[in-house]
Amino acid sequence: MMSSAKKKVVVGMSGGVDSSVAAYLLHQDKSLEVHGLYMNNWDSSDEEGQATCPADMEYESVRQVCRDIGISCSRVDFVQTYWNNVFAPCLDEYAQGFTPNPDVLCNREIKFDAFANHAKDIGADFIATGHYAQLLPIPSSALPDSPSNGNGVLGLFAAADSNKDQTYFLSHVSLAAFQKVLADRFHLPFALEAPHAGRIDPWLYSVESNAVMHEHDGFSSYTIGQGAKVSGQSIKWFVVGKRDEDAAVLIAPGTHHPALFADHTYVDASAFNWLVPPHQIPSVRTRFVDAWQLKLGFQGFADNGTTTFRCFYRARYRQPLAACTVTIAHDLDATSLHPMRQTLPTSSTFLKVEFDIPQRGLAPGQSLVLYRDDGLCFGGGAIYCAGPSYWEMQKPLPSPLYDWRS
Numbered sequence: 001m002m003s004s005a006k007k008k009v010v011v012g013m014s015g016g017v018d019s020s021v022a023a024y025l026l027h028q029d030k031s032l033e034v035h036g037l038y039m040n041n042w043d044s045s046d047e048e049g050q051a052t053c054p055a056d057m058e059y060e061s062v063r064q065v066c067r068d069i070g071i072s073c074s075r076v077d078f079v080q081t082y083w084n085n086v087f088a089p090c091l092d093e094y095a096q097g098f099t100p101n102p103d104v105l106c107n108r109e110i111k112f113d114a115f116a117n118h119a120k121d122i123g124a125d126f127i128a129t130g131h132y133a134q135l136l137p138i139p140s141s142a143l144p145d146s147p148s149n150g151n152g153v154l155g156l157f158a159a160a161d162s163n164k165d166q167t168y169f170l171s172h173v174s175l176a177a178f179q180k181v182l183a184d185r186f187h188l189p190f191a192l193e194a195p196h197a198g199r200i201d202p203w204l205y206s207v208e209s210n211a212v213m214h215e216h217d218g219f220s221s222y223t224i225g226q227g228a229k230v231s232g233q234s235i236k237w238f239v240v241g242k243r244d245e246d247a248a249v250l251i252a253p254g255t256h257h258p259a260l261f262a263d264h265t266y267v268d269a270s271a272f273n274w275l276v277p278p279h280q281i282p283s284v285r286t287r288f289v290d291a292w293q294l295k296l297g298f299q300g301f302a303d304n305g306t307t308t309f310r311c312f313y314r315a316r317y318r319q320p321l322a323a324c325t326v327t328i329a330h331d332l333d334a335t336s337l338h339p340m341r342q343t344l345p346t347s348s349t350f351l352k353v354e355f356d357i358p359q360r361g362l363a364p365g366q367s368l369v370l371y372r373d374d375g376l377c378f379g380g381g382a383i384y385c386a387g388p389s390y391w392e393m394q395k396p397l398p399s400p401l402y403d404w405r406s
Contacts, residue, residue, distance in 0.1 A: 006033040010119035011128040012111060013038055013073065015061030022130045024069050035122070036073035038062040039115055041082040041106070074122070078114050085109035094220035097242045097338075098365030100382070103169045107131075112177040126180050132164040133157070135178055138276060138376070154178050156275055158321070158375035168317045171369040171380025175275045204228055207240050207250040207259050207337070207391065222249045224338065224386075225260060225361020238361075240389065241337025250337060258390035258397055259337065261358040265315075265386045266332055267368055269349040272381035278309045278326075278370075311378065312371040315359055321371055323356040334385040335392060338364050350384065358401060362386035 009026055013019040013036040027034045040055040059075050066073035086105045093100035111129055119127045138155035156178060159165035204213045214230045222228070228237045228251045240259035241250035252259040308328075312321040329352040353368060362383060369380035390397050 006031055007125040008033045008035065008123050009126045009128050010035050010037050010122065010124040012115055012130075013062045013065065015058050015065060019130050020065045020069075022128055023066070023071060026128055027069050027071055034069075034071045035124070036062055036066040036069075036071055037115070037119065038073065038075045039110065040075065040077045040079060041086075041110060043079045076115075076118050078110055081114045082106070082110055085114075093365050097220070097244045099223045099363040100365045101169070101367055104172050104367050104380075107169055108172045108174075112173045112181075116177060116180065120180075124180075129181065131170060132159040132161065132166045133170055134159055134375075135181060154181075156377040158371065158377065162320060163318060165318070167371075167377045168314055168319075168367060168369050168380070171275070171367060171377055172273045174273065203248060204230065204237075204251050205248050207252045213237070213251060223361075223366075224363035240391075241335070252391070256397065256401060258395070259392070260360050261390050261397060261401065262335065262355075262362055262386040262388065263358055264333075264352055264354040265359070265362050265368060266329070266334065266350040266352055266384045267381040268384050269328065269351050269381075272351060273379045275377055275379040276372075278311065278378060312373060313353060313355070314369045314371065315362060315383070316366065321375075322359075324370075325354045325356075326370065327352045327354070332385065333387055335388050337389060337392070338385055351381070358390065358397065360401070 009032050011019060011023045011026060011034060013023060015038070019036075023034055023036055026032055038059045040059070042055075062075075063073055086102055086109055089105065090100045090102050116127050134157040135154040136157050138153050153175070155175070156167055156170060156173075158167050203215060205211065206213050213233075214228075222239045222242065224239055224241065226239050228239050228249070230237045230251070233253070235253045236255065237251045237253050238255065238257065238260060239249060240252045240257065242248065243250065250259075309326055311324060311326060313324045314321055329350045330348070332350065353370075364383050364385055366383050367380045368383050370378040372378065
């Protein structure tokens with residue numbers, strides 16, 4: 001009697017509840033051989049060489065969980081890869097006044113690259129993570145010309161529970177990487193926090209008067225839109241800008257100060273990670289379809305004249321989807337409140353994302369993710385800069401405002 005070989009699934013495990021439950025549920029499927037893999041991404045030794053948060057203890061927790069479940073486990077060290085591909089790039093971004101997202105980089109560089117490659121090396125047919133997201137077959141209308149259409153290509157869709165949806169953090173992962181993932185059936189949460197550091201500079205300035213308001217805790221410690229502690233003030237102040245030349249952090253009073261809101265933002269088109277191309281830009285679609293022949297190595301697109309489409313966006317985690325218009329642009333109508341990269345070529349192409357309702361607290365370096373109306377994730381890219389704020393334009397804020405947390 002012949003029996004089919006089991007498919008091997010490698011589960012990224014931390015010893016916590018979520019990854020443990022994912023491994024347990026997968027183990028219930030008797031057609032699968034499940035293996036737990038602990039990733040050590042950070043060297044926690046202090047200057048004296050003493051481990052302050054020992055990876056050995058975390059791995060022992062993983063081993064205990066795997067013993068209880070009845071599956072094998074192993075350990076892999078990604079410390080150097082994490083430092084080079086996640087931590088160091090984030091430090092560079094912080095030093096320039098931007099706000100990178102370590103979780104976004106970690107998913108792209110570690111969980112769906114280094115981890116996936118290591119899993120393949122040890123014989124995995126699939127990997128599993130615990131992200132809240134859906135991997136569903138892409139409708140034929142999304143990829144009508146793709147030669148992979150008949151092979152059940154999986155697209156990234158927002159989770160049914162929008163409060164837990166993590167597609168924001170997954171939007172920079174390549175579509176090819178999702179084709180070997182099983183975690184979508186369980187919708188379990190997973191997150192990684194990474195430390196960061198930066199230089200210390202002292203002053204918060206009022207954006208209205210340029211008056212010194214208070215000492216601050218370091219230029220790289222502040223993100224556009226976050227609250228700023230100013231002693232002796234009855235109203236709450238918020239970060240609205242940063243000046244790289246003198247390390248000033250600009251703040252404004254009130255949750256709905258006009259300096260917090262903008263009508264549009266820009267994303268470097270060449271760095272946007274297209275998971276699925278929009279219909280309305282044939283040049284994107286043609287380049288994308290061609291890339292399927294090159295194992296989905298899509299890196300961008302060239303403008304061919306058709307440059308506008310309507311969709312939905314998310315500019316931060318857990319933000320409800322909101323409507324926008326995306327156009328291809330070559331010139332920037334940008335705010336003067338945010339630091340600007342000086343190394344971008346003058347020939348650069350941008351995605352200009354115009355919001356139906358003004359967006360609050362757009363931070364350069366954070367991800368902007370585009371969606372179709374049914375939740376299909378088109379992809380994501382880092383915000384390059386925001387458009388002029390309503391305070392700079394001396395315009396009153398319209399009503400209603402898109403301030404989803406107020």
